[in-house]
Amino acid sequence: MSTIRYGCFFSYAHGRHPHMIKFKNDLAEALKCYLEPHFDNESELFIDTEQLGGGDDLDRRIATALCESVCMIVIYTPKYEAHGYTRREFAAMQQIENERRLWYPLPSHLIIPVIMTRHPFSLPTQITDPGMYVDFSRYTLASGDLKTNPDFLPDIEKIVQRIAAHYHYLKHSIPPEHDCSRFVLPPIPEEWRATPPPHFPR
DSSP: OOOOOEEEEEEOOOOSSHHHHHHHHHHHHHHHHHHGGGOSSSEEEEEOSOOOSOOHHHHHHHHHHHHTEEEEEEEEOHHHHHOHHHHHHHHHHHHHHHHHTTTSOOSSOSEEEEESSOOSSOOOHHHHTTSOOEEOTTOOTTSOOGGGOTTTHHHHHHHHHHHHHHHHHHHTTOOTTOOGGGOOOOOOOOOSSOSOOTTOOO
16 A cells, blocks of 8 residues: 655755855745645655665665655756756656646646756756746855745745645545555656757866
8 A cells, every 4th residue: 555655856966165054044944834734644754865776775765756756856956967866756757747737637747846056058858848937046155045035935935836736636546556666766867958059168
């Protein structure tokens, strides 16, 4: 029997320095605060803090957590698309979405991209195509607390409403025989964009 365990799977490329760490932690804290009233006993977020690269155990843990999550938040940075493991999480959630499309009328895509840092050329279509992304690229270390910053609250509210809608649909639509322990991660996808364009400024 399959159950929902997490409101949201956080997919992000790990950073070592304060800017990336603070952004991820601030966003997680804000979403936890505003998602909690919508859920029953589920955890608001799954955040993999170890990310040791590969390995069967880690792959299995990530696959199961993705399958047990209502939606996925992608914290987009150029570093995100550079890493095979994050592109793989993205592809896995696309697979899950295709399966759930058969269970209930999807009100929106399951992947919610949050732009932290823009790529110097353009955002990849993988990020712009799913229909709604929120642009937090104006966030800096001086932005203060995300959950009380009026500049960011409307976008956070939009994310929360989207996750909550999927949660209520999914809760009533999971087939009783569905088993997340059988879900496996897809192979690592190709890079999202070709090499830099020929007119790359020297």
